[in-house]
Amino acid sequence: MPRSPVGQGAGGSQEGYYIRFLAKDPEGIPVADSLQLLRGTLDILILKTLAGSRLHGYAIASRIAARTRGALAIEDGALYQSLHRMAERGWVEAEWGHGETGKRARFYQLTEAGRRQLRVETANWLRYAEAVFRVLQPDAA
């Protein structure tokens, strides 16, 4: 496999993942920037994407990008590490199948534990977001 010319080691338990947040400047031109987000956020994005579907890694990445309208583009390596770790924790399970190219592809789906995790994490995240939102918004009556 060709070596990647860019990037830090994206593994390790202490480091976060890099999600490229494609910010746009006032003229609408995307400015590449990197934002460190917690691993948990990546996990929840993947879990939500998998809800009700059976997808392979590339499909997950595409869907997340489409869903966020291009604002969030997850680094592929990070995505796969997260997928495999979640498989180890038993939140997703994987099976080999055949993808569009005809080659072998690994398909993921949620387990019962994964569904539970999704519910819990979603609730937490929404509460967190709401709290931040309340701080940032102008004081309401």
Add this chain to the structure above:
Amino acid sequence: MSEPAERPRRFQGPITPGQIRADVDDEIWFHLEMRIEELIREGRSPAQAREEAVRMFGDLEGTRAEMSAADRRRERRARRRDYLGEVLQDLTHAHRQLRRRPAFAMVAVLTLAVGIGANTAVFSVADHVVLRPLPYEAPERVLAIWEVDPRAGQARREVAPGNFVSWRDRARSFASMALIQPDGFDLTSPDGPPAAVRSWGVTEGFFETIGARPILGRSFLPEEHALNAPRAVILSHRMWQQRYGSDPKIVGGTIQLDFAPATVVGVAPPWLQYPDESDLYNPKRWNPNEETDRRSAYMYAVARLGPGATPAQAQAELDAIAARLAAEYPATNASVRVSAVPFEEQVLGDVRPALMVLLVAVGFVLLIACANVASLLLARAAERERELAVRAALGAARTRLIRQLVAESLLLALVGGAAGIALAYAGVQALVALSPPNLPRLDTISVDGRILWFALATSLLTAVLFGLAPALRASRPDLLSPLRAAGRTFGAIERLGLRRVLVGGEVALALVLLIGAGLLVRSFMTLLDNDLGFAPENRATFQVFLWDLNPTPEQRLQRVQAITDAFLATPGVEAVGIGTAIPFHPSAIDPMSNLVVEGRPVPETGAEQRVYTTIVSPEYFRVMGIPLRAGRGFSATDRADAPRVALISEAAARRYLPDEDPVGQQVRFGVMGAPQTWEIVGVVGNVRPVTLDSDPRPEVFVPLAQTANGSVTFVVKARDAVAKLIPALRRQLWAAAPNQTIYYEATVEGLISHTLAERRFHLLVLGAFSVVALTLATIGVYGLITYSMSLRTGEISVRMALGARAGEIMGMVVKDGVLLALPGILAGTVAALVLTRFMRAMLYQVAPTDPRVYLQLVVLVLLLAAVAAYAPARRAASIDPARALRED
């Protein structure tokens, strides 16, 4: 997306790390291909697309490594879960199988439990007492010093203080020597009557000499040994625990001894029990005449060797000193020698041979238990062969088969082991409760972990090993013949032979133990048969020391009379006698004296022979049931102002006046003082003085009225069941003698029984082992007969079809059983003949090869073998030949 179509995990083989890496690469490759296609669709060139795809991926190598690692971890965890699942399956299956064979399981578990538990219990006791080194400091440097006087007919006896002083002053081999004097006090308190406590009066440096420093506080200071110093005491560990609740604050406090305060300066260690158990230790104060008293031999001496000295050197030096003392003091020391005994031998010597026997018994029972378990498992193996053949045919891996075999044995072993551990703890408690009080260091015994593990390991190993029997053939298990031949495979015959050997061995070992126990029983009964010379039943004894409260002889006599009257007034009492020494009494006062017959040539100094002197009341002999052989007994006329009279025992008569009538002869001897002349008025019967196997000794008796003594033992004869009267008698005594401490109280039968305690203990333990061994062996025989009968059902059916009657079949089976036991019996008899000679020290007037014992026990074992064969015999005889032949 397309449907996945892979085999479920369960049917995949184990996934290798290489496979994992390949899968990870495939996954990444797929992703990159899709990404490249997308980029190409967006207008990049293939080369640009490839480069950008790789760039977008991020850290390729790191991700690859991380993915593989995560996958490997997951695989490992899944494999572990699978493995545990299989093991659980095996155990559940094993459990189910065992429930279908409850008898087999129960017997196996019981056998294991007994083999492990009983053995560990006795091993713990034995090991703790014998094999562990004594916790004294350097006990190999310590010697116990005894006097030996062959003229007085004694092997070893206590020492006289004057002699001790001479040895101490003259000997160079010792770093220190200490004298131990039996002493006693009344522990007085404001509430309740005084309690008699025993104490050892010890000379300076005793604790350091013997190597047992106090665990609390300190040992005595030199000034505490001075005659007028305030009293100091050291508590024994037992007393500290029982009376003072292990309270460390008692050290430095005071207790009341003989109505005077005494300071507690320390607590002795629990394992210090030399010369015997005691309540207290006090500093010995020397009376001026003690330093030259070479007659009163009732003290104990210990010594610690100096640097570089050996026990042999010490003994030689003491011999030389003894010889010089014999020359310097011929009146007392002419025939006195000294014996220095190594301390360890002294403390353990009596117990060692007996405990060795017990250890051997333990080993035997363990062997028998293992043999039984092995035998049982071999039988089981036959049953399981078929099941294993089926499993193998269905494709089970060899390791899985072995694991299944082990599961059942392991389950049995674990349950048996747990039961064994419980039995071990209970057993130790039971043994400690049953054991004689003088077994060394009894109170510190607990279950010995090493032995428990040893027994556990042995039994478990046996269980697992023999449980593997079906798989322990050279190559793969033979699949076809078990399925075909209903158990009559070649392996089955092999196993039968091995089982016969096992069971034969069991019988042999059990027989050896049985014979050992039988010899002990015979010894015991021979001992009990011994004529005591007096009547022990329905008599109680109370020993008191009257001096303190009754200083003058008149007062003592009055007090004695008052107590006697009080006893006689108690309902149920027939008679009361008094003596200073009662047979079998542990604290009898029996001083010795030279005896000279008037008118005979005075023997050369050194050749006098001594008698034991006892002071008695006139009723004593009647109360004790000792017959009068000649002359008359004492009467009320033998008062202080009347001529001095004495009685002698038959043994004394035989020694001093063998050819003439002793009655009327004048003899000179001293009773606790200078020799005086007494007239012999009668001869009384011999008694056994100390134990059932002690010989009668020459004794003289003088009337209490003529030698008022303060240390007396009252013997109270009751009409029946004297034990019930004891509380009443005690009250009567205190009414007649207020504040008088009862030093020792016991029934005469209790005194005798006490001397038998040790023998009884050995008998009980060895007896218990023999019973266990015999039971196990019988079970082994039973199991084997059952098994061999099951192999012969075809043959038996044919016989019956041809007209054999039930009785004949039964006879055949029983004969088989007896024949099975016969080689074991022979081997056991031979082994017993060889091994029992080591028991000689424990036997009394019974030869280790006593033919009666052997014969009786051989017959017993033969009978048991027949009994064991009985049930299988009946079953064999009730076989329906037609059905049996069909089922084959």
